[in-house]
Amino acid sequence: MAYNLKEAMKKPERLAGGHKMCAGCGAPVAVRAVLRGLKPEDHAVICSATGCLEVCTFMYPQTAWEDSFIHTAFENAGATLSGVEAAYNALKRKDKVKDEIKFIAFGGDGGTYDIGLQSLSGAMERGHDMVYVCYDNGAYMNTGIQRSSATPKYADTTTSPSGDVIPGKQQFRKDLTLIMANHHLPYVAQTAPFGNFKDITEKAEKAIYTKGPSFINVLAPCPRGWRYDTPDLINVIKLAIDTCFWPLYEIENGKCTITYKPKEKKPVAEFLKAQGRFKHLFKSGNEKFIEDIQSEVDKRWEELQRLEG
Amino acid sequence: MAIRDRLSGNEVVAIAMKQINPDVVAAFPITPSTEIPQYFSQFVSNGVVNTEFVPVESEHSAMSACIGAEAAGARTMTATSSNGMSLMWEMLYIASAMKLPIVMSLVNRAVSGPLNIHNDHSDSMGARDSGWIQIYGENNQEAYDNVIQAIRIAEHKDVLLPVMNCYDGFITSHAVENVELIEDEKVKTFVGEYNPEDYLLNTANPIAMGPLDMPAFQFEHKRQQAESMKDAKKVILEVAEDFYKLTGRKYGLFEEYMMEDAEVAVVVLNSTAGTAKFVINKLREQGIKAGLVKIRVYRPFPVEEIINALSKCKAVAVMDKADSLNAAGGPVFTDITSAFYGKISGVKVINYIYGLGGRDVKTNDIEKVFNDLLELKDGKEMPVYNYLGVRE
Numbered sequence: 001m002a003y004n005l006k007e008a009m010k011k012p013e014r015l016a017g018g019h020k021m022c023a024g025c026g027a028p029v030a031v032r033a034v035l036r037g038l039k040p041e042d043h044a045v046i047c048s049a050t051g052c053l054e055v056c057t058f059m060y061p062q063t064a065w066e067d068s069f070i071h072t073a074f075e076n077a078g079a080t081l082s083g084v085e086a087a088y089n090a091l092k093r094k095d096k097v098k099d100e101i102k103f104i105a106f107g108g109d110g111g112t113y114d115i116g117l118q119s120l121s122g123a124m125e126r127g128h129d130m131v132y133v134c135y136d137n138g139a140y141m142n143t144g145i146q147r148s149s150a151t152p153k154y155a156d157t158t159t160s161p162s163g164d165v166i167p168g169k170q171q172f173r174k175d176l177t178l179i180m181a182n183h184h185l186p187y188v189a190q191t192a193p194f195g196n197f198k199d200i201t202e203k204a205e206k207a208i209y210t211k212g213p214s215f216i217n218v219l220a221p222c223p224r225g226w227r228y229d230t231p232d233l234i235n236v237i238k239l240a241i242d243t244c245f246w247p248l249y250e251i252e253n254g255k256c257t258i259t260y261k262p263k264e265k266k267p268v269a270e271f272l273k274a275q276g277r278f279k280h281l282f283k284s285g286n287e288k289f290i291e292d293i294q295s296e297v298d299k300r301w302e303e304l305q306r307l308e309g
Numbered sequence: 310m311a312i313r314d315r316l317s318g319n320e321v322v323a324i325a326m327k328q329i330n331p332d333v334v335a336a337f338p339i340t341p342s343t344e345i346p347q348y349f350s351q352f353v354s355n356g357v358v359n360t361e362f363v364p365v366e367s368e369h370s371a372m373s374a375c376i377g378a379e380a381a382g383a384r385t386m387t388a389t390s391s392n393g394m395s396l397m398w399e400m401l402y403i404a405s406a407m408k409l410p411i412v413m414s415l416v417n418r419a420v421s422g423p424l425n426i427h428n429d430h431s432d433s434m435g436a437r438d439s440g441w442i443q444i445y446g447e448n449n450q451e452a453y454d455n456v457i458q459a460i461r462i463a464e465h466k467d468v469l470l471p472v473m474n475c476y477d478g479f480i481t482s483h484a485v486e487n488v489e490l491i492e493d494e495k496v497k498t499f500v501g502e503y504n505p506e507d508y509l510l511n512t513a514n515p516i517a518m519g520p521l522d523m524p525a526f527q528f529e530h531k532r533q534q535a536e537s538m539k540d541a542k543k544v545i546l547e548v549a550e551d552f553y554k555l556t557g558r559k560y561g562l563f564e565e566y567m568m569e570d571a572e573v574a575v576v577v578l579n580s581t582a583g584t585a586k587f588v589i590n591k592l593r594e595q596g597i598k599a600g601l602v603k604i605r606v607y608r609p610f611p612v613e614e615i616i617n618a619l620s621k622c623k624a625v626a627v628m629d630k631a632d633s634l635n636a637a638g639g640p641v642f643t644d645i646t647s648a649f650y651g652k653i654s655g656v657k658v659i660n661y662i663y664g665l666g667g668r669d670v671k672t673n674d675i676e677k678v679f680n681d682l683l684e685l686k687d688g689k690e691m692p693v694y695n696y697l698g699v700r701e
Contacts, residue, residue, distance in 0.1 A: 043512045045381070060520035068509040071519035072376050072403050079370035083335060083377025083385075086361040088510055090332035090383050093359055097382075099512045119373065122366030 005196040008036050012066070014044070019064040020056035024230025026193060026220030026237065027053050027135045031106060033197045034133055034216070037204030043067065044102045045088075047081040049111030050074035052142045052222075053135065075115035077105040078123030078132060085128045102208050103130035109150035110140040113176050124183045124213040131207040134176065135220035145225040149174040152245075153296070154289050155277045157225070162280040167289055172296050180215040181251045187212075189250035191259075192219035194237045199248055199259055206250070219246045227276025239271040244301040249308070256307045265301070268294045311556070312490040318481040321453040321488050322388070322414050322474070323348035327358055328496035329460055331412075332383035332503070335363035335374035339393035340426045341478035342416035346388060368393040372400035372411075379409040380518050382508030384460070387411065390478060391418035391432045398436070404471045405440025406534060407518060410463030411471040413441075414456055417579065417630075418478040419666045427667020428478040430578060433607075434631035434640045440534055442472040442541055443608040445578045447564075449486040452476040454558055455605075457491070460500045461548045467540040477580040479667070491556060499555055542609045562611040564603040565618050567593060571600025573682035574619060576627045576645060578604050581663075581670055588675040599679055604641070612648045619645075624657040624686040626678045628697070632662045638694045657685050663697035674698050 014035040021028045031053065038044055044067040048054040054071045057064040072080045081103050091097040105123075107116055112134040120132055139157050140146040147160040153172045156162040160169035177190045187210040189203040200218065207214035219240055223230045240246040241260060245268055248260040269290050272278040281289050316324070323345050326334065336346035346364070353362045363378075365371045371387055379385040389397065394415060404411055419425040420432050433443055444459060446452040452474065459472040476482065491499070507516050522530060542562065549560040564582070567589055568574065575585055582603040592599040602618050604611075619625050627646075629639025637643070642660035649656065661678055664670045674697055685691050 043515075045509050047377070055521045058517055058520045060522050060526050063517035063520070065517050066515070068511075068515040069517040070377060070380055070509055072373055072407075073399055076370060076373035076400070079365060079373035080377040082363060082365075082370075083333065083374030083379075084381040084509055085377075086333045086335065086363045086374065087378040087381035087383035087385075090359070090361040090378075091381075091510060094332070097510045097512075101510060101512065118366060119370050122370055125366075126363065 003198045003202055008197065008201055011036050011040050014038065014066045015057065016064045016066060020059065021052065022223060022230070024223035024228070024233045025052070026137065026222070026233060029193045029233070030135050030200065030218040030220045033193045033200040034104070034204040034218070036197070036201045037208050038102060042102055043099050044104055045070065045081070045084050047071065047077050047084065047103070047105040049077040049105070049107035049116055051108040051111050053106055053108065055142065074111050076119045077107045077111060077116060078119040081105045081130050082123040082126060082128045085130050103128070104208065105130060105132045107132070107134055108141070109134060109136045109138060109148045110142070113150045113174055114148050121183065124180065124185055124215060127212055129212055131204070131214045131216065133216045133218060135218050137220050137222040137225060139222070139225045141222045141225045150176070153293060154281055156280060157277070167280055167286065175300070177217045184254065185213050185215060186210050187214040187250070187252055190217045190246070191248055192237045192241060192246060194234050194241065203250055206252070225277065228274055232274065236274050239266065239274055242266045243268045243271045243297065245271050245297055247301060247304055249304060256304070256309070258304065258308050268297050312492065314488055314490055315485050316449060316488050317344070317483050317485050318449045318452045318476055319344035319416065319483065320348060321449050321490070322456050323352070324490065325453050325456045325496070326386055327352045328491070328493050329386070329457065329500050330358045330497070331360055331386045333361045333363065333375070333378035333385045334387060335365050335371045335378065335385070336387045336389070337365050337368045337371045337393060339368065339390050341418055341482045342388045342390040342393070342414065344482070345414060368396040369400060372397040372404060375411045376400060376404050376407065376409055379411050380407065380508065381510045382505050384503040385411050386413065388414040388416065390416045391420050394432050394436060395420055401436055401439040401441060403519070406530070408469040408534070408537065409471060410469050412456065412459045412463055412474065413471065414452070414474045416478045416482045417475055425666040426478070428480055429665045429667065430630040431665070433473060433475045436473070437608055437640060440470065440538070441608060442470050442538070442606070444472060444474055444606055445604060446474070446476040446481070447580055447582045447603060448481060449484070450488045452481060453488060453490070454552065454556070454560065457496060457499065458548050458552050458560070462541065462545050464503055465544045468537055468544050470537050470541060475579065480580040495555060499551070538609045542606070542611065545606055560605060562606040562614055563618070564605060566601040566603065568600040568602065568618055570598050571621070572598040572623045573679055573686055574600040574602060574622045574625050575675070575678055576602045576604065576619070576625065576641065578607065578630065578641065581628065581630065584670055584672060585675050588672050588679065592679055597679070597683070607641070610644055615645065616648045616653055619656060620653045622656055624682040626659050626661055626682055628661045628663055628678070630664045632665065659685065659691055659693050659695060661695050661697040668698055670698065
């Protein structure tokens with residue numbers, strides 16, 4: 001059935017309101033959009049790495065998760081959920097569990113790109129029937145906005161501060177989505193919550209109902225770390241997409257499809273300008289840094305188009 | 310009829326795991342425990358178990374997957390050694406705090422550095438306060454018997470704690486000994502079905518596990534965990550009693566050897582007990598009243614019981630196969646002397662750090678300890694914190 005926002009929103013919420021995530025945070029919006037990819041009648045076990053999402057949704061004695069949920073540590077959502085999935089296979093064989101259960105892990109970019117990369121890679125390589133969703137806000141936001149390998153070049157963070165000599169982070173972002181694609185998984189996608197959430201929910205549904213390991217990378221801006229006004233969340237996401245800073249695509253059994261091509265590719269400066277973490281780039285004399293970012297965005301966008309073929 | 314066989318320690322533990330037929334085994338190889346997942350994955354490949362084997366990419370992931378599996382409602386086992394358990398460190402505490410009855414065979418090996426693959430107890434001693442029950446075995450038979458009993462202990466509703474089945478790397482893990490195996494059906498009946506009350510895969514009653522605790526709750530949760538460890542002592546003895554009825558092999562919190570009238574005694578763990586028993590037999594022939602206490606259950610620590618066993622001695626040497634590097638004494642020594650405090654006086658207790666990094670412990674080393682104890686008993690002054698068999 002074709003995607004319909006009204007119908008999608010009728011599904012029961014699986015992440016209940018009342019959690020403690022900040023206003024204007026992309027993560028809970030992304031999580032709810034992903035969970036709408038589940039058929040309402042299907043059960044799920046959700047796992048989260050330590051991070052904002054975990055500490056704000058499951059502070060004893062309250063939980064916002066309607067499904068079974070497990071958190072153990074920061075760097076091991078992949079491994080933890082692979083154990084749950086292994087248990088499911090064993091207990092299903094013994095007829096001790098009869099229902100269909102889906103397995104979804106959430107981790108921030110810290111828990112996914114960096115400290116949890118090995119655990120994620122191992123879980124995906126072993127072929128567990130699970131989906132790993134990274135909510136990428138481009139820094140270690142839970143500990144107070146420290147740089148990660150997902151932080152964009154020149155961003156001002158608390159461990160890559162822009163100073164008199166060094167203008168913020170000195171490295172370009174790690175391209176985790178393509179790293180995961182090179183695990184030759186049945187389904188890998190890059191998405192973001194915006195518009196009617198069609199892109200993210202359809203990709204989530206595909207990932208959840210594709211047999212085997214899937215990976216979805218979701219752009220999930222952080223108002224504290226990115227320094228935008230909380231109502232601007234969706235605008236900032238839209239700028240990331242329209243500048244091709246965050247292209248939307250999927251790789252299904254090796255076939256790459258770009259799922260959204262902006263009619264007019266906007267200059268990356270528009271995305272940067274919407275955020276306080278790039279404020280220093282707009283001082284006179286710093287134009288070269290913006291040019292540097294633009295040329296990298298262009299290069300990666302061209303590479304992606306070549307991959308699509 | 311029990312089955313007599315000649316098997317290595319790792320082989321016999323893998324056979325116990327085959328007989329237990331757990332739902333999930335997640336493991337990563339490390340010497341000298343590697344053979345356990347090797348043997349076990351062969352059982353899986355041959356279809357003689359219906360376990361889900363997860364060949365993880367690290368020990369951190371091994372323990373993480375074990376936690377996930379056990380939380381999901383699966384009986385889960387693993388094995389490791391030394392640095393492998395060091396990498397699990399964070400997850401050891403999480404496993405016990407989540408009250409998950411995982412059973413792990415820990416084949417004792419020195420922790421780096423320097424890198425060393427041989428036996429001492431620095432791995433398990435470091436984890437003595439991680440909230441895991443620790444059971445130690447002298448030989449292949451005990452490693453086998455302990456791992457089977459560990460399932461029952463861990464899963465008991467008054468306990469629900471993970472258990473470490475510790476035995477010595479190479480000395481026990483690789484040496485082939487005569488062992489008596491229990492029939493498959495009897496092991497199956499002894500361990501029973503695992504039916505947890507709450508688990509992730511129970512769709513009728515979803516559960517959230519592993520919360521963030523604030524100061525308003527963490528203390529109560531740790532207090533409850535501590536109570537489970539206290540309750541474990543009784544359960545360990547009950548399980549041992551059932552095991553005795555099944556096999557005729559008696560287990561307690563520790564083994565007393567020639568302790569009825571012992572004036573001088575050593576306290577040891579694991580394989581050194583065999584060497585010490587040999588020396589004690591020789592000394593007894595010479596009329597020397599020597600004895601041994603071999604600790605089986607180190608966590609929970611049998612405070613009352615152990616000082617009762619040692620209370621009639623005149624001099625005791627606690628032998629630690631791990632150093633605390635604290636300028637005061639080894640871990641077992643510290644626990645024993647603390648147990649004595651304020652309860653028994655007049656027993657002289659000294660400490661020997663020995664066998665680090667697989668340094669061989671020979672009969673003449675143990676004889677030296679007893680000779681020292683005889684002199685100590687007769688009034689000679691001796692330092693408390695000693696090293697045995699090291700070049701100074």
